[in-house]
Amino acid sequence: MKLARNLLLQLVIGSTTLVVGLSAYWSYRVVRHLILDNLRANAFAEVQNGANEIDRWLSARKAEITVFSSTPTLQTLDWDVVEPYLQQLVDNQSNFFKFGLAYPDGTRYNTTGATREKGSVKDRAYFQAAMAGRLFVTDPIISRSTGIHQVNISSPIHAQQPVRDTERTDHSQESSVMGVFFGSVAVDRVTEIVSRLEYGSGSYPFALNSEGQAITHPNAALMSTKENPGPSFLDSNNPGLAKVAQRMISRYEGIELLELDGHLQYVAFLPLQEADWSIALVIPRDNIERQLLPLNVLAVLMVVLTVGMMIVLWQVQTIEQRALKTNQAELEAQVREKNDALKQLKQTQAQLIHTEKMSGLGQLAAGMAHEINNPLNFIEGNLQHTEEYTQNLLDLISLYQTDETQTGETQTDQERQQWQSKIEHYSQAIDLDFLQDDLPKLIHSMKNGVSRIKAINSSLQLFARVDEEGSKRFDIHNGLNNTLSMLEPRFSESSQIPIQVIQKYGDIPKVKCQINQINQVFLNVLTNAIDALHEKRKMITNLCSESSSDHKLAITIQTEADQHWVSIHITDTGIGIKSDVGDRIFEPFFTTKVVGRGVGLGLSTCHQIIVEQHGGTISYRFLCSMLVREQPGL
Incomplete structure (x- = not known):
């Protein structure tokens, strides 16, 4: 009866370990997917920056x-x-x-x-x-x-040419085309500009016209002119490349993984605004995914650890069964003690596997943003103690195995007492009671660090993803909170005069809008407010003799709604806007910042998004106010 019960216990422990291992595997898959999406988004953002540079060059010409x-x-x-x-x-x-x-x-x-x-x-x-x-x-x-x-x-x-109308008293000018002026740029010069676009070793750019033919390409044989048309990528024997070419001439943007030149490579593509061309950058797969290598190594280590734990459990159960067959009556108390120890060991093992999984997320996310460093370093420090505790537990198990193997069936009372004495001595040496108390705390603190990393990653993904098509119902407060989360490190750049955020949210409905565009408006306006507060902080530090705590740097965000409008008011206690420049703040390329801090498109972009694309209004009176129309019935 006891043997059957131990066999059942073995099955339960093995099944639990297997379930924990499978959970760790699926967690690895989810974390890998999240990080890879973010890496792809970062690569696409680099391509966007390069394409913007090409657009600026064409716009200047x-x-x-x-x-x-x-x-x-x-x-x-x-x-x-x-x-x-x-x-x-x-x-x-x-x-x-x-x-x-x-x-x-x-x-x-x-x-x-x-x-x-x-x-x-x-x-x-x-x-x-x-x-x-x-x-x-x-x-x-x-x-x-x-x-x-x-x-x-x-x-x-x-x-x-002046045009006179006998029925009008004023005179107007009517424009006509009397000729054409043109300038010629050598294709080699265009290729030189496009070739500046890169993402690591082995990457190369190319551009397609509206017919899917190459305007620039490292392979000159593929380049096309009107007089000597080259092959169209739409007719490529590579289905993936033909699909990407079709999306490019349809002026879509994105990043795809497909086989090119005999290897799987990423192709990031997007249309230019200043010409009917689309730019693509071929990126070797390893340039993006090499950052996943530490996560993959950790996943292998977790698999090895899970299998090792199952083997250890199996050996411990085998020893228990042999001891029960030798003298069930004398060893019954010891078997109960071992079962209790094994239950505690099972809990410790599950916590260790969970810690490994979360530390993997923390270590690989270190490159995503500077804000992840603090929780990541905290997790790394705790792992050293966890490794020490794990080794102590494994040594204790090894001591059980060694003594059982040596004594076998001829074990005497004296030998059994010596065995127990060794185990008790080692348990005291490693301070088993403290270990049992401290290890769960370490694991709990590391879980809190991982939760912080996940929150940062979610905010990053919100601003890195490609814009979705069409308008959707959007929670304005959620968008503001996500933007504040993105900008949180800038609020506390100075411990002497931190920036406070005051949120006065009203009861407002969801608004149908282009979500990422509205988020961009929030980001631009709040960034300007933070810059203004930083300028005021410098003035306080350089000019004021009184305590910096007497000066308040704050941003206030207030929302409200009526029957037709949702309004967002963003106020800061910064240096303010001079009256002689106030009428120009929404003009493209107008900026009051020093060189290198902006090109003057932030508020111009906000004006275009709010007024032209969403039918709202944006204005300022010592603050920035936005109105987004909420149409009845939507």
Whole structure:
């Protein structure tokens, strides 16, 4: 009967260990998925930054063409007057290698010697677009005058003609296109700009036009021009690449893992705003996933630990069964004691496995953000004590096994007493009572650290993920709280004058909006408020002699709603806005910050999101207020 009971106990312990191991495995899978999503999002953010740089370069070239085309010299359309001016422009900059002037009939001059008698550009897309009044960037073409592969940027040349209306007393100006001004950029120059985009060793960028053909690519054989079309990636034999190309020409963005060049590689892609092109960056898989290696190693260690624990349990049960067969009556008390010890050991083992799982999350998340370092270091310090406690327990089990094997069936009372004496002596040496009390506390404290890391990771993912399509019902308070969580480290950068956050939330409904766009508005406005408070902190520190505790740095967030609107008021006690710049704060590229701290697009972006895309209002009166319309019935 007792033997059957011990066999059942063995089954229960083994099943419990197996369940704990499986739980650890699924936890590893979940943590790995979360971290990999964040790593992919970080890689995509790098590609976004590179694409933004390319857009800025194209925007600057388009702005130059627009400015040049509006000069009085160009508007004369007299090549004898225009040519010296354009030759000077070619010499004074490095992006355009030639400029040209085209007339409405398609004939043109350019700075490389082409004349009106040497052909027409009437069939060129850049000429047709400019004559229709549009600023236009072409796909690569081969120049008819130089034979160089180039990209043309064209702009209409407008004439101002007075128009009189006999029924009106005022006079207006009616604009007409009287010619086309264009500049040519060598494809090699475009390739040079695009090639700056990278993400580690082995990565390379390429760009596709609206037909899925390569504008730039490391393999020159794949590059396409209008005169010599290259292969379309839409017709690729690689289904994954063809799918990505289709998404690129549809102006989607994302990051996909597919097989390229015989290896699994990530392809991050997104459309440009300044041309009908899409940029992609091929990233070797290892460049992104190498940070998962420590987590994978920890997972293997947890599997080994689980299997080892099961083997130890099996051996302990075998020893108990042999002891029961030898003298059940004499060893009954010892068997009960061992069973109690094994139950305690099972609990300790489960806690150790849980600690390993959470410490793996903490160690790998260390690179995600600086804010994770504190809980991670705390977990790492506690692991040293946990390892010491675990080794002591394993040594105690080993002592059980060794003495049982040596005494066997011929064990005498004296030998049994010596065995018990050894076990008691070792238990005192390792302070078993303290270990049993301290180990659960260590594990509990490490679990708290892991919970903090998970909260930080959730906030990071909210701002790293790709925007979802369409509007959704959104809890404004949840968005504000997540943004505050992201910015929390900046509130306490100075221990002398910390920044306080005062939340006065009203009873407001959920609002149908573009969630990530509204979150971006919160982030921009609150970042500006924090910057203003930091400036005031510097002034207090440098100029004031009284205690810094007398000065209050605070941000107040208040929400309220009526029948049609939800309003958010964000107030700070910073240095304020000067009256002479207040009317310009929503202008693009306007900033009062020092060089390197911003480009002046934060509040301009907020204005575009709130006013143009959501039909709300944004304004300031010593504070920043936003109104988001809540339509009845939604």
